[in-house]
C-alpha cells in the first residue's frame with residue numbers, strides 16, 4: 001500500500017474509535033445515480049407453494065401461531081422478512097373452525113384473497129366475509145381477528161408496511177384480552193355507507209384509510225370488463241385502476257398503493273419502470289411478465305415481485321387480471337416517486 005493509503009487507513013481506524021467514518025469512501029454507494037435495490041425479481045408459483053401453505057396447518061394452529069403465515073421473503077433480502085426494500089408479504093392460512101386471535105399494531109395490512117370462500121376478518125367492529133379477488137384493508141392500530149366458519153381452508157396474501165414502520169422505529173402492538181374483539185356493526189355496513197357512490201351527509205373521516213375496508217372482486221371485475229367496451233387499454237399498463245378512498249379521492253391506504261388491471265387476451269404492454277418496487281398477484285388468466293432479461297410465466301394466484309426502477313413488460317395469453325401493491329403512495333407524499341415509459 002502507498003504511504004498515502006496507509007496513512008488514510010490509519011486515520012479511518014482512529015476515527016472509528018470515535019464512531020466517525022469517512023463519507024468519501026462510501027459516497028457513490030450511499031448516493032447512487034439511480035436506485036440499486038438489493039431486492040431481486042422473483043416469482044412464487046402458487047402451484048409450488050400451495051402444498052407448503054396447507055402443510056403449515058399440520059404443524060401449528062392459527063391460535064398458537066397467532067397468524068399462521070408463510071412469509072414471502074425476497075431471495076435478495078434473506079433473513080429480513082421483506083419482499084421489497086420497504087414492504088412485507090406472506091400467505092396466511094385459516095382452517096375451518098379456527099380463529100386467529102384479535103390484536104392491533106401500528107403497521108397497516110392489506111389482504112388479497114387467493115382461495116376459499118366466506119371466511120371472515122373482523123376489523124374495528126365489523127366483520128366482512130371474503131371471496132377470491134377481494135381486497136381488504138386493516139388500518140393501522142385497529143383491532144382485528146380472522147375466522148373461518150366454512151368447511152374449506154382459506155388462503156390470502158398479506159401485505160404489510162412492516163419494514164417502513166420499522167425504519168421509523170414506530171412499531172407498537174397490543175393483544176386484545178380475548179380471541180375475538182367485539183363486532184358492533186352488521187356485515188356490509190361500511191360498503192353500503194361509503195362504497196356505493198354515496199356518503200353520509202356531514203361525514204368526516206378520522207382515518208388516513210378508506211372507510212371501505214372490503215372492495216369485493218365481483219364489482220371490481222365488472223368494472224374492469226365494462227371499461228374494455230369504452231376505451232383502448234393504456235399502452236404501458238393495460239386497463240389499470242387504483243383502489244380509491246371515496247372520501248378524498250386518494251389512494252385507499254396511506255402507505256401502500258393498491259391497483260388492479262386487466263390486460264385483454266393477446267395484449268402486450270410497452271416497457272415501463274417506476275421507483276416503487278411492486279408485488280403482483282395474478283387474479284385470473286395466464287400471461288408473462290418480462291423483467292429485464294428474466295421471463296416469468298404467470299398462472300392464477302402466482303406472486304411476483306418487480307424491483308423498483310427495473311423496466312418490465314406484460315403479455316396476456318388470456319384476459320389477464322393482476323392485483324399489485326407498492327410503496328408508491330408513500331413515495332409520492334415524500335416527493336420522490338418517479339416513472340418512465342419506453
Ligand code: GTQ
Nearest residue numbers: 067069090092109158160
Ligand atoms: O393478520 O394481523 O402476515 O399481524 C403479519 C403480521 C399478518 C395479521 C401477517 C400480522 C398479520
